[in-house]
Amino acid sequence: MGRFLPAWLTGYRRDQLAGDLSAGLIVTVMLVPQSLAYAMLAGLPPQMGLYASVLPIIAYAAFGTSMTLAVGPVAVASLMTASALTPLALPGSPEYAALAMVLALLSGVMLVVFGLMRLGFLAHFLSHPVISGFISGAAVLIAIGQLRHVLGVRIEADGVVQTVVALITALPRTNPVTLAVGLGSVVLLVVARSRLPGWLVATGLARPRAELIARLAPMAVVVLATVVVGAFNLDQVAKVAVVGAVPAGLPQLPSASQLFPGWESLRELLIPALLISLVGFVESVSVAQSFALKRRQRINADRELLGLGAANAASALSGGFPVTGGLARSVVNFSAGANTPFAGVVSACLMAVVLMLFTGWFRAMPHAVLAATILVAVTSLIDLKTLREAWAYDRGDALALAATALGVIVLGVEHGIVLGVMLSLAVIVWRGSRPHIAVVGRMPGTEHFRNVERHAVETVPGSLILRVDESLLFANAMQVRDRVDSLLASDPGIRRVLISCAGVNQIDTTGLEMLVALESDLQRQGISLSLAEVKGPVMDRLAATGFGRTMAGRVYLSLHDAMKAN
């Protein structure tokens, strides 16, 4: 029996309970407005946000490996959901809502399959700069998309430029009361984020507790705005857009026809589902990993795929939309003392209670305050620090970051992430295609050889000693050959070429062909070729080839040995 239960449950200790209970309660306070806001961002009815915050959390608790990751609706996945569904159905329509469930189901199935295939390592195929650029670009898109709710105007626009133009055109139609609610909320949220912790610390509160309380401010602002709108009937009197009636009760299992929208729509959703899965997984794993490191726990990427897959499938089957692990919510969970995923189970139960008893409280909740919470939340995702650091350390990474961010803003999230993946890979290949090749000599009095241009080293006339600082692959094989040829051309007295392979981690078929041709061309000119410091795994494979046999006796453990043997 025990092997089917998660380890945290079978090994649960009583002393973990207090932390889990308080974290579960506090996360719920944060989760209610976030669920409503991200459902709005995804173009879905508010109850779907709440549905996505019940079963998915329990499913993740059953299969995931992070003790502190808080799963549920998040900003970027909600934006991607909206961007995937808008071409297929009218936001707000029942078809649109059904497609959101299908998207979650597809994404869940894909993640589970990837998990069973142990493809967790795929998370590492997106570089951090590209992820950072993607998130920043998505944050800008989300912020621009929320401005309409703060202004209280309705606009219909695709694309970021069209949206900005439509917003400017719509400015004269701004609803002043909505704007007051929206701007007021933004100001309160910004103050709560930037000043409140300091004030609380000044009253004698400990810093961690002060920061935790400040993170719950959005709930207070949302309550305040809802009370004001409800008390003065501003939705009627001043046409302030509000959440309105939210059906009470737990979600129902969707019908089979809702989950099968026809092959054509299914095909259209495949790529978006794949991208949402990929982005959600990469984000979740990096959040989960950073918290695991703080507590010396370990994350299993393959199990994380299963956990997130189960969460998405559960979301689809309980009327929700794509979910993943959220950074802000996980920070709160961690700081509030969550010890195990039982904190999530507590949240899920409290959300179920909210759904059954308190949905009436959301009736007068203005869209403007939800938009304000999104706006303030996503501005913290815009990550200029990584851009600055990458620019200082590695221009290629910085350009990939900037191009991905711009790509997301201009081309949209889907094309943006594809561009980012391509750039990540292109940067790797580009780097490998420009090998650093040093002519080396012996450091006097040692057995070590170093670059003649950097150190005062001893060289031997008639011998050319090279160190190739790159694997020999098709992308650089010709450059290495060209460099050897031009060094030989510059000194006709060379009778021996010795290559240090300390930096050669791999030799592919094209690299091997280059070495074979180099050896035979050198031999024809009466020049001998030898190798040194060939790594074990590289030598194992070379040994089985004709080249390996040709070179027998000319491969040395070190450059020092090779020079002694001369």
Place this chain on the structure above:
Amino acid sequence: MGRFLPAWLTGYRRDQLAGDLSAGLIVTVMLVPQSLAYAMLAGLPPQMGLYASVLPIIAYAAFGTSMTLAVGPVAVASLMTASALTPLALPGSPEYAALAMVLALLSGVMLVVFGLMRLGFLAHFLSHPVISGFISGAAVLIAIGQLRHVLGVRIEADGVVQTVVALITALPRTNPVTLAVGLGSVVLLVVARSRLPGWLVATGLARPRAELIARLAPMAVVVLATVVVGAFNLDQVAKVAVVGAVPAGLPQLPSASQLFPGWESLRELLIPALLISLVGFVESVSVAQSFALKRRQRINADRELLGLGAANAASALSGGFPVTGGLARSVVNFSAGANTPFAGVVSACLMAVVLMLFTGWFRAMPHAVLAATILVAVTSLIDLKTLREAWAYDRGDALALAATALGVIVLGVEHGIVLGVMLSLAVIVWRGSRPHIAVVGRMPGTEHFRNVERHAVETVPGSLILRVDESLLFANAMQVRDRVDSLLASDPGIRRVLISCAGVNQIDTTGLEMLVALESDLQRQGISLSLAEVKGPVMDRLAATGFGRTMAGRVYLSLHDAMKAN
């Protein structure tokens, strides 16, 4: 004045003339049937093949750098031309012919622009196995496509499976006389290729001369078949398909309206033109390079782009279609003694004479014999040797080769080459993502450190010495970290971690972040981190970072120094 002329011309020596004249003559004998056959393969009227063999050769002679590359219509580029144009116009129609010129012009302009941008290094972004797979796949496609001419049936079919099905369905409609001509030609050509050199050597001829004569056999077979068909009026009597009337005279400059087919068609041709340019360039450069190496000459890849670009532009402006350097023809050119591109100029002039005086001779030339020459020529392009060698040395390369070949056959040439490029890059990233990490110890009595699993080495208790055999990039940063963590977990007594960076050729932003986190996590556990053998270019960039400052005094020239300093 001299600086505008190619070097081979200003430095022309009288002793080079005899070789160039004979090579020019012999290549022409080979070029006439090939030009007609490849025009047929591309779905174009026969004279366009001849047009593509006059001006392009002269344009290449003016700008290229190879002394022996023979430019003109080739099998793979002709197949790609047919595949690009068939969706846009009816093969054989004037629109189709005009689009072929546009394709050549686009390809020419692209190649020239790439040459001016010095993008010749791009040739190295296709691995040899992938090129080999592409050529083999294209050869199979071409061979299947020619069977209809040998059978003498008309079929309309897209895709390889449909073509094979249509061929089988059409078998009962086979024209027996055409089949006899076709099969007879195939038999004669195969015998000429496999046996003729041996027979000629047996009569006392030198081997190189015998092989050269055997390579001219296709012309004799074509003449024989033409004479037989013409003498017995088989085109009338037995409905054997023939080349028919070929307009006499030199090509005329196409009109501007022919070269501008409208924006829509132009847009459709962009990707095919890019792929033809890329494939043609890579093929040409590798052929040119292999001959240049034999004579200690050098090829300049950027100048080759200009030469091939000029050849394609010249082809477009003289009524031809995309051209590139051909392997078989260059072999003949080289063996027949070509010393400079003047051999090509001789060929071009002879082709012009053929166009002006002898086009009537092609009237009774049967399609079946041209198809037979193509069939026999392309079977030699199917390269199983590279597949076998790659399989023995490197499974990843072998799979990329096989996947590219299958991709070309099943998905078509364009998707096949795109698949090949993606696979090339994926293989590089895949390799880099699985770093070899060795725990090392000191070889007794030396200053060198080697893998503890391969050598009897000395280790120091409390010290973990690692050698990471890969650059630290986003694709492997987490694996390296995981490995360090699990090694530490297996020996709680470790107080010092020392990493040899001899194999670390680059550290990207993600790799740097991993090192920063590793250092601070180790420090918190009271474990010191030091580095050794960091390469100059890597150290230069690290030194400017916060991590470089943190590590000051803990970066050693060699593992030996680092251990002494302990």
